[in-house]
Every structure is written in C-alpha cells, then in structure tokens.
Amino acid sequence: xxxxxxxxxxxxxxxxxxxxxxxxxxxxxxxxxxxxxxxxxxxxxxxxxxxxxxxxxxxxxxxxxxxxxxxxxxxxxxxxxxxxxxxxxxxxxxxxxxxxxxxxxxxxxxxxxxxxxxxxxxxxxxxxxxxxxxxxxxxxxxxxxxxxxxxxxxxxxxxxxxxxxxxxxxxxxxxxxxxxxxxxxxxxxxxxxxxxxxxxxxxxxxxxxxxxxxxxxxxxxxxxxxxxxxxxxxxxxxxxxxxxxxxxxxxxxxxxxxxxxxxxxxxxxxxxxxxxxxxxxxxxxxxxxxxxxxxxxxxxxxxxxxxxxxxxxxxxxxxxxxxxxxxxxxxxxxxxxxxxxxxxxxxxxxxxxxxxxxxxxxxxxxxxxxxxxxxxxxxxxxxx
Amino acid sequence: xxxxxxxxxxxxxxxxxxxxxxxxxxxxxxxxxxxxxxxxxxxxxxxxxxxxxxxxxxxxxxxxxxxxxxxxxxxxxxxxxxxxxxxxxxxxxxxxxxxxxxxxxxxxxxxxxxxxxxxxx
Numbered sequence: 356x357x358x359x360x361x362x363x364x365x366x367x368x369x370x371x372x373x374x375x376x377x378x379x380x381x382x383x384x385x386x387x388x389x390x391x392x393x394x395x396x397x398x399x400x401x402x403x404x405x406x407x408x409x410x411x412x413x414x415x416x417x418x419x420x421x422x423x424x425x426x427x428x429x430x431x432x433x434x435x436x437x438x439x440x441x442x443x444x445x446x447x448x449x450x451x452x453x454x455x456x457x458x459x460x461x462x463x464x465x466x467x468x469x470x471x472x473x474x475x476x477x478x479x480x481x482x483x484x485x486x487x488x489x490x491x492x493x494x495x496x497x498x499x500x501x502x503x504x505x506x507x508x509x510x511x512x513x514x515x516x517x518x519x520x521x522x523x524x525x526x527x528x529x530x531x532x533x534x535x536x537x538x539x540x541x542x543x544x545x546x547x548x549x550x551x552x553x554x555x556x557x558x559x560x561x562x563x564x565x566x567x568x569x570x571x572x573x574x575x576x577x578x579x580x581x582x583x584x585x586x587x588x589x590x591x592x593x594x595x596x597x598x599x600x601x602x603x604x605x606x607x608x609x610x611x612x613x614x615x616x617x618x619x620x621x622x623x624x625x626x627x628x629x630x631x632x633x634x635x636x637x638x639x640x641x642x643x644x645x646x647x648x649x650x651x652x653x654x655x656x657x658x659x660x661x662x663x664x665x666x667x668x669x670x671x672x673x674x675x676x677x678x679x680x681x682x683x684x685x686x687x688x689x690x691x692x693x694x695x696x697x698x699x700x701x702x703x704x705x706x707x708x709x710x711x712x713x714x715x716x717x718x719x720x721x722x723x724x725x726x727x728x729x730x731x732x733x734x735x736x737x738x739x
Numbered sequence: 740x741x742x743x744x745x746x747x748x749x750x751x752x753x754x755x756x757x758x759x760x761x762x763x764x765x766x767x768x769x770x771x772x773x774x775x776x777x778x779x780x781x782x783x784x785x786x787x788x789x790x791x792x793x794x795x796x797x798x799x800x801x802x803x804x805x806x807x808x809x810x811x812x813x814x815x816x817x818x819x820x821x822x823x824x825x826x827x828x829x830x831x832x833x834x835x836x837x838x839x840x841x842x843x844x845x846x847x848x849x850x851x852x853x854x855x856x857x858x859x860x
Binding site: 391392396397398593597662663664666689690692697719 | 771772777799819
C-alpha cells in the first residue's frame with residue numbers, strides 16, 4: 356500500500372472539520388484536502404444518492420461572476436461567447452447552461468456551468484462554476500481575454516454544495532416550497548432557513564437535485580441544517596466519480612482535455628444552433644468542420660464483459676483480419692454500483708462508435724472482451 | 740496453527756506445511772469495497788514476493804504477492820463471484836488461496852500478529 360501522500364500546502368474547504376467529524380477519509384484532490392468516502396463506503400454512498408439524497412461538498416470548485424460595467428447583459432454575454440461555444444446571449448434570467456472554454460485549436464481548456472443570474476437587479480450578471488484543478492488558469496485566461504468593460508469577480512467567499520438524488524429537492528423544498536417546481540437548469544436566489552442561497556436545479560450525478568452556493572462562513576451551519584434530515588447523507592468523491600461515470604458525464608483532465616474537441620467529446624449538444632452557424636469562438640473552424648464531416652474519434656461508453664474493471668489508460672482494440680488493431684483508449688473506468696459491474700468511457704475511431712460494436716480491452720496484459728455502449732449507463736432522472 | 744503477516748498486508752495461517760493466504764482486515768478497510776478478484780490456478784508455483792492474485796476495489800487495482808514460495812494447492816472458488824466477502828470476512832471466508840510451503844525458513848522473515856498490529860497502528 357502506498358505511503359501517505361504529501362499533504363503540505365493543501366487547501367481546505369470551509370467544511371473540512373465537518374468532513375472529519377463525519378468520519379471522512381480525506382485525500383488530496385486538485386490541491387484540496389477532500390473526502391473520498393465516509394464510513395459507509397463508496398458503494399453504499401453511491402446507492403444512497405440514487406435512492407435518497409446525497410450531500411457533496413464541491414467548494415473546491417471555482418465560483419466567479421462576470422459583471423458588465425455598462426449594466427447590459429448583452430455586454431457580458433458577448434464577452435463570454437468569445438471564449439465558449441454556447442449560446443450565452445439566449446439565456447433567460449436564472450437559466451443555466453453547460454459549456455467549455457476552448458483554445459484556438461478547438462481543444463477544451465476546462466468545462467464549466469454558466470448561469471445568468473435571476474436575482475432582481477442582477478440579470479446582467481453571469482455566474483460561472485469551473486473545475487478546481489483549472490480555476491487559476493481559467494481566471495488568468497479570462498483576465499487576459501475579457502474586454503475591460505467586463506469585470507471578473509472571483510467569489511472565494513462562497514461554498515458550493517450539491518444535494519443529489521430523488522429526495523434531494525423535497526429536502527430543500529421544506530425550506531422553500533417553490534423549489535419543487537424549479538425546472539432543470541434553472542436557478543433561484545432565496546433563503547433556505549436563515550441562509551441566503553443561490554440554488555440551481557442541476558448536478559453531476561444523473562439524478563434530480565440541486566447545487567447550492569452559500570456564504571463560506573455559513574457553510575458549516577447550513578450543512579448541519581440540511582444533514583439533520585434523515586434523507587440526507589454525506590457523499591465523498593469516490594461515489595461522485597462512479598455516479599458521474601454511470602451518467603456518462605465527463606471528468607475534465609480525463610475524458611476531455613486540451614487535445615479533445617467538444618465534438619469528439621460527444622458534447623455537440625452543448626453548442627447551440629446560432630453558435631454553430633456564426634462561429635466566433637476559439638477553435639470554431641475545427642468544431643464546424645467536425646460537425647460537418649464527423650470527428651475522427653468519438654467519446655463512447657464501453658461495457659467490459661465480466662467483472663474486471665478497465666481503468667483509465669486501458670487500450671481499446673478491434674479484431675481485424677485475426678489481428679488486433681488499436682482503435683482507442685479508456686479515459687474513465689471503474690465499477691458502476693447501479694449497473695452492477697464494470698463501466699468505462701473512452702475514445703474510439705468514429706467507425707467503431709456504434710453501440711454494441713465489439714472491442715477488445717487489454718487489461719493487465721490480458722485481452723478482455725467488451726462492447727461499445729450508449730451513454731448514459733444509468734438513465735438520467737432530471738426534472739423536466 | 741500460527742498466523743504470520745507481511746508488510747504488504749497479507750496474512751498466512753500455517754498448518755503443517757500449508758499456508759492459507761488472504762489480505763488483512765486493515766488491508767480491506769484501506770481498499771474499500773472490493774469488486775473484483777483474480778486468483779491463480781491450482782498447481783501454479785510462485786517465488787516469495789511474486790504477483791499471485793489481483794484484487795480491485797471501486798477505487799483501484801492492487802496486486803497480491805505470494806507471501807512465501809510454493810505451489811498453490813487450493814483457491815477460494817467462491818470469491819470471484821462474491822468479491823465483497825473480502826470486505827465482510829477477510830480473515831475467514833474471504834481467504835484467497837492455500838500454498839504448500841517450499842521453504843519454511845521464509846516464515847522467519849514475516850511478522851507475528853503483535854508486530855503487524857504495531858505496524859498498522
């Protein structure tokens with residue numbers, strides 16, 4: 356077993372003491388000390404989230420605002436559209452969209468959530484949530500590229516929580532009944548108990564649920580309030596990973612990175628029609644070409660036969676003329692508790708991307724049969 | 740019957756010239772939920788320290804090393820279909836294999852229970 360990892364210089368979320376008190380096993384992740392699991396273990400936590408309400412601390416992620424100095428939403432939206440392929444301009448107050456920061460080659464610098472605030476007097480503000488490991492680079496990228504009439508305001512005074520699962524919304528609706536009817540990918544700013552919150556009907560588990568931004572100074576009291584509900588249990592990064600993998604959702608740095616385009620990553624649904632036609636984002640030439648001609652490779656689900664997981668880095672082969680030819684690589688792989696067996700995602704040559712295409716996975720030197728599988732593995736249960 | 744332990748968190752329960760081998764309760768608690776196990780074939784022989792089995796948790800794959808040299812004379816056939824047994828009863832029903840000791844002198848390099856408990860704290 357490996358020696359204890361270097362823990363110097365790790366950052367802590369506002370909920371570190373709470374995690375430890377809940378029996379978390381803390382590990383370094385993206386520069387933060389984070390809970391990988393609590394006492395019940397990853398499978399139990401995964402299943403709890405699919406059946407009840409799992410509470411995740413995602414305060415390591417980067418939260419920031421884009422504020423146009425002229426008070427016009429269009430100014431902020433157009434500024435951000437120069438960096439991402441999503442239609443930001445079309446966002447209604449309170450609406451949220453998934454997108455990616457692209458480089459000039461159409462590679463993905465980070466993926467992010469973009470919300471137009473719905474709070475009275477703030478309809479011109481954009482609220483962004485970016486990945487922890489990328490946030491410093493993202494902020495530098497935005498500082499370098501945004502026009503001077505749009506302010507980047509980093510909100511490191513905010514904690515971020517996700518409450519996910521079929522009972523999640525009922526839990527928060529005990530404090531704010533209007534949340535029960537909040538549509539998927541919409542947000543409200545309102546108090547939950549004594550705490551002022553920004554609540555989005557979103558998440559990264561494939562389940563119904565919310566993400567809640569709350570003042571860091573109030574995070575511990577807020578979490579104590581939520582977790583007093585017997586439907587709520589804390590869930591660590593281990594189950595977060597198996598939940599998002601079964602839901603077919605990308606983990607930045609693994610399933611998408613600077614070498615993959617959003618089309619290759621099977622994220623073209625996140626590029627709305629107007630942007631496809633007009634372009635005007637970094638890498639638009641590549642994205643438009645791939646949309647027209649099809650990408651050379653595509654992210655797909657891979658279902659290994661049997662019980663052995665095929666993990667990140669596993670090479671994918673096709674049997675051709677009684678020989679094996681490498682056609683791709685696994686980018687995320689592990690055990691899917693809801694599937695009851697191993698699940699994986701990876702890139703294959705586009706000709707092999709059709710579901711049920713047989714593939715060979717070479718795991719620890721042995722050939723393991725598998726099949727391309729449609730994503731998600733576990734059906735999305737979003738509230739629409 | 741004497742039980743020995745390795746620094747890699749395996750136990751060996753030695754009766755006569757045969758050792759029953761598995762991973763310790765501490766090892767299973769560190770691994771977390773075990774979802775896959777691959778055992779050697781009966782009749783295979785290993786040198787001490789060679790990779791003899793694979794155990795995978797939700798998080799990661801780990802090798803299990805032959806704690807002594809010898810021939811595998813039995814494996815726990817129920818384990819591959821019920822890998823969670825390793826979490827539930829690692830030092831009982833969750834055993835991996837039985838090895839016929841090639842050199843009992845190798846046992847001298849291993850830890851007794853008190854030394855192992857001191858190591859894992």
